[in-house]
Amino acid sequence: MSDTPADNAPPTVGNGWQPLPPRALNLFVLANILGFGMIALVAMVPIGLLMPTRSLALTAALIELVALPLFGVWLARKQYRYTRWKLDADGFALRRGNLLRSETRVPASRVQHLDLKHGPLERRYKLATLVVHTAGTRNSAVSVTGLDEADAETLRDRLAHQIDDDDDA
Amino acid sequence: MTTPEPMPAQGASPERRLHPLSWLFVLIKQLKQFIVPLIALFFFGRGDRNELWPLIGVGVLALASVWQYFTYRYRIDGDRLVVRSGLLHRSLRQIPFARIHNVALHQSLLHRIFGVAEVRLESAGGEKPEAQMRVLKLSDAMALEALLRRRGAAAADVAGAEAADEQGELLLQLPLAEVLRLGLISNRGLIVVGGAVAASSQFSPRLIPNLFESAGKMLFGYAGSHHFGPAEYALAGLSLVLGFIALMRLFSMLLALLQYFGFRLVRQGRRLTVERGLLTKLRTSVPRRRIQAWTLREGIVHRLLKRRTLQIDTAVAGKQDDTRGMGELAPVATPPACDALLQHLLPRARWPLADWSGLHRDAWLRLWLPGIAFAFALSAILFWRLGMWGALGLLWLPWAAFVARQHARRAGYAVNDEVVAVREGWWSRHWRFAEIDKLQALRLTRSPLDRRFGMATVHLDTAGAGAMAPPLRIRYLPDAEANALYERLARDVARRPLRW
Numbered sequence: 001m002s003d004t005p006a007d008n009a010p011p012t013v014g015n016g017w018q019p020l021p022p023r024a025l026n027l028f029v030l031a032n033i034l035g036f037g038m039i040a041l042v043a044m045v046p047i048g049l050l051m052p053t054r055s056l057a058l059t060a061a062l063i064e065l066v067a068l069p070l071f072g073v074w075l076a077r078k079q080y081r082y083t084r085w086k087l088d089a090d091g092f093a094l095r096r097g098n099l100l101r102s103e104t105r106v107p108a109s110r111v112q113h114l115d116l117k118h119g120p121l122e123r124r125y126k127l128a129t130l131v132v133h134t135a136g137t138r139n140s141a142v143s144v145t146g147l148d149e150a151d152a153e154t155l156r157d158r159l160a161h162q163i164d165d166d167d168d169a
Numbered sequence: 170m171t172t173p174e175p176m177p178a179q180g181a182s183p184e185r186r187l188h189p190l191s192w193l194f195v196l197i198k199q200l201k202q203f204i205v206p207l208i209a210l211f212f213f214g215r216g217d218r219n220e221l222w223p224l225i226g227v228g229v230l231a232l233a234s235v236w237q238y239f240t241y242r243y244r245i246d247g248d249r250l251v252v253r254s255g256l257l258h259r260s261l262r263q264i265p266f267a268r269i270h271n272v273a274l275h276q277s278l279l280h281r282i283f284g285v286a287e288v289r290l291e292s293a294g295g296e297k298p299e300a301q302m303r304v305l306k307l308s309d310a311m312a313l314e315a316l317l318r319r320r321g322a323a324a325a326d327v328a329g330a331e332a333a334d335e336q337g338e339l340l341l342q343l344p345l346a347e348v349l350r351l352g353l354i355s356n357r358g359l360i361v362v363g364g365a366v367a368a369s370s371q372f373s374p375r376l377i378p379n380l381f382e383s384a385g386k387m388l389f390g391y392a393g394s395h396h397f398g399p400a401e402y403a404l405a406g407l408s409l410v411l412g413f414i415a416l417m418r419l420f421s422m423l424l425a426l427l428q429y430f431g432f433r434l435v436r437q438g439r440r441l442t443v444e445r446g447l448l449t450k451l452r453t454s455v456p457r458r459r460i461q462a463w464t465l466r467e468g469i470v471h472r473l474l475k476r477r478t479l480q481i482d483t484a485v486a487g488k489q490d491d492t493r494g495m496g497e498l499a500p501v502a503t504p505p506a507c508d509a510l511l512q513h514l515l516p517r518a519r520w521p522l523a524d525w526s527g528l529h530r531d532a533w534l535r536l537w538l539p540g541i542a543f544a545f546a547l548s549a550i551l552f553w554r555l556g557m558w559g560a561l562g563l564l565w566l567p568w569a570a571f572v573a574r575q576h577a578r579r580a581g582y583a584v585n586d587e588v589v590a591v592r593e594g595w596w597s598r599h600w601r602f603a604e605i606d607k608l609q610a611l612r613l614t615r616s617p618l619d620r621r622f623g624m625a626t627v628h629l630d631t632a633g634a635g636a637m638a639p640p641l642r643i644r645y646l647p648d649a650e651a652n653a654l655y656e657r658l659a660r661d662v663a664r665r666p667l668r669w
Contacts, residue, residue: 089663090659090660090663090664091659091663093659099616099617100614100615100616100617101614101615101616101620102612102613102614102615103612103613103614103655104610104611104612104613105610105611105612105655105659106609106610107610107611107659107662107663108663109662109663109664109665109666109667110608110609110610110662110667134609134610134630135484135609135632135667136609136610136630136631136632136634137630137631137632137633137634138628138630138634138640139609139610139612139628139630140609140610140630142610
């Protein structure tokens with residue numbers, strides 16, 4: 001990506017778009033270090049098998065053992081920074097990603113049920129994961145990690161409240 | 170829940186049971202899996218006796234099905250079906266008629282001989298059908314289906330203005346010639362051949378390779394003894410390919426005959442019913458408003474024969490691998506007939522839609538990109554193997570550009586108050602559309618490439634979209650237009666209550 005100032009500036013917070021709490025960054029970083037650390041460990045096997053000399057293999061292994069988790073940290077900062085959510089009269093919306101940007105919207109009338117999850121790491125930072133389920137096929141579960149616990153509960157209650165209003169069958 | 174509480178006093182019918190021979194059909198179904206090893210054992214005499222061990226399992230299953238016959242009862246209780254089963258571990262399942270999405274009646278040849286049928290009731294979601302009754306007396310099954318049709322309609326619409334007449338209105342019927350056309354269009358023949366290969370390798374793993382070897386030897390021996398020129402070889406190859414294609418089509422037509430003979434699409438009040446099948450008869454019915462999305466397809470053979478296929482998605486789980494669900498409203502029909510069907514079933518959509526908007530002006534460039542990458546990869550490989558002649562691989566570039574242009578020219582979308590539709594494809598075209606009421610979630614995406622072009626893609630999600638159905642997404646729209654469309658649809662969907 002081109003590193004123009006406009007790209008590096010954090011996205012606008014206006015229009016009801018909420019950022020994740022700063023505590024969530026720790027969670028993103030930890031999760032990514034764990035994830036990429038695992039990949040780095042697994043990648044040592046092909047490195048050991050493919051590299052012609054032992055010294056070359058050791059260098060490559062060292063490099064990737066450092067580089068992959070670092071990449072994870074960098075990615076975590078990006079992920080954290082570009083995740084925004086919004087709750088308005090129409091429903092729930094989630095923005096994600098800078099390189100591959102996506103915005104998902106689940107109208108309140110389409111929410112089927114909601115899950116609130118607290119993993120051990122999340123409990124430590126008073127965070128929660130909200131999963132919004134719809135009856136759809138491809139985007140049937142929209143999941144937001146790293147929400148503030150209180151925010152997540154408000155979201156759940158407000159979205160769940162709207163389900164009661166329109167059960168017609 | 171607005172559905173009233175069950176009132177046993179009103180409209181309760183006596184409990185009914187499965188057909189007394191139901192255990193036999195369960196047993197036969199189970200035995201089918203063992204028939205191949207059994208025959209192999211019997212005729213070829215190879216393999217150890219271990220292959221017989223599963224028969225003990227079959228025996229247990231037979232006992233279980235007899236047990237089930239004695240413990241399985243159902244009754245109609247007001248607006249719901251109550252199924253009671255089990256003796257030690259008892260279960261009582263209540264299925265409100267209004268929640269049943271799909272009723273399928275299945276009658277194999279064996280079922281027909283005994284005058285019985287299998288009934289399956291499906292509601293949205295879940296892994297398994299809500300109730301599967303194997304098997305009921307045909308008259309019982311028909312009575313149950315008719316009752317569901319009537320009560321389901323009455324329960325779903327409190328107004329109940331439209332009383333379902335028993336006869337119904339015939340919307341589409343396929344005469345024999347159309348069924349054969351359908352066979353010509355479909356590729357079902359490949360499935361038959363695949364199945365035959367799989368089955369024969371069950372009997373004898375060497376059968377297929379041996380066949381190929383001897384056929385090859387014969388052909389090449391023949392060719393070796395006569396000294397043919399390249400023209401003769403080309404001719405022989407061509408006729409072999411043509412023969413294979415003809416054989417495939419023949420199989421397809423046979424299969425279409427078996428599956429679609431006597432196809433009838435009938436509308437009874439608010440339900441659509443499809444009947445089809447030559448030996449195995451199928452009858453499925455779905456309320457009209459349970460249809461989630463529609464797909465109109467037109468391949469090359471379709472166009473040659475001036476036909477189209479109209480398919481629907483219904484929100485019933487696990488139907489992808491199942492031929493029993495209602496997947497096709499019109500397996501094959503002329504374009505005007507398809508349009509008429511849609512006008513009848515989706516009157517407010519005003520099909521065929523008038524205002525189609527195109528994609529981004531440069532969409533064809535974006536569509537060309539994979540072709541460019543492929544052309545360079547191709548010529549790199551060719552260059553490595555053949556030297557300068559590899560540059561011929563670059564000829565792929567103009568061809569890919571042409572294809573991309575054709576795609577971009579024909580792709581488009583249309584939105585009105587009722588439906589959102591997308592059309593794609595050049596050789597093989599499709600139109601996919603859904604009522605705005607039926608949309609579940611929306612997603613707007615931009616990849617870095619898209620951003621360079623100033624494009625975005627709108628994805629729309631509906632319930633029950635099959636794995637084979639094309640996605641309902643509008644690709645490569647100008648940024649602002651995509652945003653506006655996304656916002657508009659999100660607002661519209663939010664305002665409309667979910668009715669599915």
